[in-house]
Amino acid sequence: MFGLFSKKQRECPIDTNTRLWMEQAFVWLVQEFGENNLRTKPMLFPTTEYFPFPYDGTKGSFIQTAHIIARQMEIDLQMINLDLYNESVQEIQSDYGFRMFTQPDENSDSPLTAGLYFGKNETGQFDVFIEKNNLKDPEKLVAIIAHEFAHIKLLGEKRVSFNDESLTDLTTVLFGIGVFNANCAFREIKNFDTRGHSTLGYLKQREWGYALALYAYFRQENNPGWVHHLTPNIRSDFKKSSAYIYGNTDKIFREKYNPGH
Template sequence: MFGWLFSSASCPVTNDEKRGIEEGFSWLASVQGVERLRTATTILPTTEFFPASYEETPEEVENLKNLVASYMGVVPGRVVVQFYSDNDPVHAVDDCKTALDANRPADGRIEIWLEESIARDPLLLVASLAVEIAFVLLKDDCQLEQEQGAMMVFAEMLTVFLGLGILTANESVKESTGRVGNVYWWSMSRGSSLSLNAYGYTLAIYTLARGESRPTWASHLRGDVAGAMRQAIRYLQQTSDCSFPHLIATPL
C-alpha cells in the first residue's frame, strides 16, 4: 500500500546536464578547494543578509554590490558596476554583452555592465551581480577559457558553489501576471543558462557535499527548483550515481 514511499527516484536532469554539472563542480572544487564549498555561508533572500528596504538609489545599488562581492570572497572595491540602456546602439550591437570581454580594466578590477532596468528589482540585481562577478572570476582569476554559453553555465554553478545559489536559482526565470479588462495574462522569461531542474541538481550536490540532506534553507527556494533538488538528493542517496568525488553519505 505504501510502496511509493520506497520507490526508486529518477534523476531530474538529462545525462548531458548531469555530466556537465558533475564535471563542472569537480573542476570548481579543484580550483577553489572543496572546503570553500563546505564552509560557505548559504546566503538567503532575507534581512539577515540584505537591507529590508530598497529605493534604487546609486548608494543602495553600491551597497548591494558590496554585499554580494563580500559574500563571494571578493574585495568590494574591486568591483565596478556600470549600467547601459537597451536603447544604446553600441550595446545593442554587442547583444547586450556585459563588457566582461570589452573594456575590462587591466588593474585587476572587476568591471561589469548590467541593463539599467535590472536595478529596479533588488533580487534580480543581486542575482545578476553574483553571476557577472562569478563570470569575471572564472575568466580573470581562474583563467577559464570557454565559449560564452559554457562560461555562463560555469558562472551560475560557481554562484551555487559559493553559497549564493538560492538567489540565482530564484531569479533564473521571471514570471509576471496582469489583467486587461476581463482578460488575465501570464508570461515567463528565462534569464539563465541553467534550467530549473539543473539548478535543483546543482544545489543537491552542494548540499550533499556539506552533509546536509534536509537543508532548512530549502524553504527559500522557488518551488520547482526545490522539488528538483529533493528529487536529486533522493536519487543520489539511493544510487550514489555521481562522479563528483566529495559527497558525504547521508541517511535516506
Template sequence: MNDEPEQQPPWVPEVRTDCPVEVPQQAWIEASMAWFAREFGREPVMRATVVPSSELRSTAVTPTPRQIEGLVSGLCELMEVDRAELTLELFDRAGEDPAAARKERRTVGHYYVENGRPVIGLDVTEASDVCYLTAVIAHELCHVRLLGEERITADRKDHERLTDLLTVYFGLGVFTANAALRFGETKRGFSVQPLGYLDERTLNATRNDGYSRLGYLTEREFGYAMACYAWLRRDTEPDWARSLDPGLRVLLRQGLAYLSRNAAPGEFPTPRSGSVRLSVRVVPKADPVWLGGLCLMFTGTEWPPNAPKHRPR
C-alpha cells in the same frame, strides 16, 4: 494498537528517486562541482547559504546607486573578489521604446576587461527586483572568478553555463535558480517555461510583458545542481529549500533522493565506478560520452556543448 504502516497523506506528492536530469547533464554538473572544489576549495560550499529576506522579496522600491554599490561590495566580499580592483558600470534603458524592448532580448548585465581591470555592468531599470539584481550580480562576479582569473576561457561553449553553476557553489544558487524561469503572459494568465541555453549575444536575460528571468541552466539543471550543493554539504534537509520556488523544491528533493540511493555522503555517482576513479569527457552530438573505460552513446540530442576540458591543475 494500530500496526498498519503509516500512509503518506494524499496531498503530499511522492518523491521520485530517479535523477532529475539526463546522464550527460548529470555528468557535466557533477564533474563541474568537483572541479570547483579543486579550484576554490571546499570553504565556499560550506558557508551559510544566502537567502532573500521576506522584506527583500516584497520590496518594489528601486535602490539608489549607493545601495547598489553596497550590494555589489557585499557580494564581492562573499565571493572573494577585490572590490577595489573592480569597475562597476550602471546603465539605464528607461528611455527605450517599450514596444520594441518587449520584442527583443535585452542585456541586463555584462562583463569585460578594460586596461587590465574587470568591469561589470548592471541595468538599473531592472533594479527594483532586488532578488533578480542579486542574481545578475552573482553571475557577473562569477565571470570575474572564472574568466578574470584565467581559470577558463570564453572559447568554452559552456562557459556561461559554468558561470551560472558557480553561483550555486558559492551559496547564491537560491537567487540564480529562482531567476532561471520565464513567466510568459497567456490568455489564461501566466505560463512557466524554462529558459534553457542562451548564447553570449542574448546574454542572460530577456524581459517581456509578463515576466522573464535570466539563466543559462534549465530549471531541472538548477534543481539537480542545488541537490549536488546540498549533498556536498551533507545536508539532506536544507532549511534554505523553503526559499526556492515550488518547482525547484520538488527537483531538489528528487535530486537528494536520487543521490542518497546512489552515492556515498559528500560524493557523486558518475565520477566513480567501484573503486576506480573516472574522468568525464563531454563530446558532440551522436558521439560517445566516455566515463573512464565505459562508453555511453547519446543520440538525438544536441546537449551537451562541445566544451574543452577544465584547466588542468
C-alpha cells in the same frame, strides 16, 4: 522525511550527459575554490539578515548589494569598475579589444542583456555593467551581479581560458548564492492583464535544482532548512534531484563525463 527519498522518486530529472557534466564541473570548482570553503561558507538568502539595509532601487542600494556579493565571492570591489547602462544591447565593441559576455533576459520578443563583463580595462579594473531596469527587482539584481562576478572568478582570475556560461552559472552555487540565480531562472508572470514567464541565466530550471542538490549533498545537508527560500518549481526539482542522488550514491561524482557520447 515525507517520502523525499522514496524509490518512486529516484529518476534523475536531467539527462545523463548534463548530469555527468555538472558533477564533473562541480568537482573542478571545489578543487579550484577549496573544499573547506564550500562546506563552511554561509549561504546568502533574500532576507534583511543578509542584506541589512532598506533597498530602494537607487544606485546607492545597488552598490551596497554589490559589496555584499563581492565579499561573499571573495572579490575586492575596488578592483571592479561597476556601473549601470540604460539600454540592453546584443553587442558592444570595446576600444581595448576585450570581448563582451552577456547574460540574456528572455522576458521579451527580443532577448536583451541583463549584465555585461568586459575583462580588465586600461586602469587594471574589471569592467562590469548592469542594465539599469534590473534595479527594480532586488532578487534578480543579486543573481545578475553574482553571474557577472563569477566571470571574474573564472576568466578574470585566469582559471579558465574561454567563456563557459553554464559553468559561470554553476559558480554562483559554489559561493552560496545559488538560491537567487535558481529562483530567477524561470518565473511565471500572472496578474489581471498579463500571462507569461521570464527567464534568466543559462542553466535550465531542472539543472538548477540538480546543482543545488549537489551542493547540499556535498555539504552533507540531507534536509536543508534553506529549501524554503526556493520557489515552488525549483524546490520540486531540488527534491527530485536529491532523491536521485541519495538513491544512487555509488554513481554521484564517480562516473566520468564523455562529451562525445
